[in-house]
Amino acid sequence: MKKIDESKNGVEKSNGNEANAERKIPIIQTLKPKKRYTKLERELIEATKAVMDAIARQQNAKI
Amino acid sequence: MPKFNSFVLDQNIFTEHFRVIHGNDALTIKMRLSSVVLYELVATTVSADDLDLFERLRKLHDRNETLITPDKTDWWETAKMIRRLRFGDKSASHGLTPKIQHAQKLQNDALIARTATLAKCYVVTKDIDDFRQFVPFLPNLEVVGDAEFFG
Numbered sequence: 001m002k003k004i005d006e007s008k009n010g011v012e013k014s015n016g017n018e019a020n021a022e023r024k025i026p027i028i029q030t031l032k033p034k035k036r037y038t039k040l041e042r043e044l045i046e047a048t049k050a051v052m053d054a055i056a057r058q059q060n061a062k063i
Numbered sequence: 064m065p066k067f068n069s070f071v072l073d074q075n076i077f078t079e080h081f082r083v084i085h086g087n088d089a090l091t092i093k094m095r096l097s098s099v100v101l102y103e104l105v106a107t108t109v110s111a112d113d114l115d116l117f118e119r120l121r122k123l124h125d126r127n128e129t130l131i132t133p134d135k136t137d138w139w140e141t142a143k144m145i146r147r148l149r150f151g152d153k154s155a156s157h158g159l160t161p162k163i164q165h166a167q168k169l170q171n172d173a174l175i176a177r178t179a180t181l182a183k184c185y186v187v188t189k190d191i192d193d194f195r196q197f198v199p200f201l202p203n204l205e206v207v208g209d210a211e212f213f214g
């Protein structure tokens with residue numbers, strides 16, 4: 001079982017016997033989604049998705 | 064973990080990690096948009112329809128006060144920073160002014176670095192070394208690589 005060592009913000013620590021058990025959690029995993037977004041925030045989210053779709057199109061890639 | 068709470072994504076992060084950004088609302092809300100990065104993205108945009116999408120994003124970030132734009136002081140201080148970088152190189156090259164191969168990229172990176180730092184944001188980029196060269200001039204600059212950010 002793994003737990004977050006709060007004294008080392010963002011560092012995952014095992015309480016097992018694994019050697020070198022500490023490793024960094026990617027920062028993106030520490031970003032917590034809000035339960036509710038404002039209207040402007042929702043618009044920002046949708047506009048960002050649309051731009052990411054555009055970037056994907058430029059690269060002939062799919063999301 | 065970076066000491067700053069918010070972050071600015073470099074242009075190469077948008078073009079390489081667009082799928083993750085598309086699917087992560089928390090990231091979208093937490094990030095600040097750099098006008099310089101937006102310039103770099105728009106300058107490579109070919110479709111007029113897509114241009115409207117970037118324009119909408121710019122306006123929304125402006126309204127949300129999350130658009131980070133260099134002002135006249137930023138331009139001046141960045142010019143001095145680049146000059147000092149080149150001067151340092153000059154002394155190492157026996158008095159010859161070194162040719163900066165990617166002068167505009169250096170300028171853009173420096174503007175992104177300065178304005179992000181002043182806005183208390185760290186910079187997420189694939190080009191960590193390009194940004195870390197500014198640390199002697201911007202002691203509070205924090206640079207995070209895409210591997211550390213996205214895993």
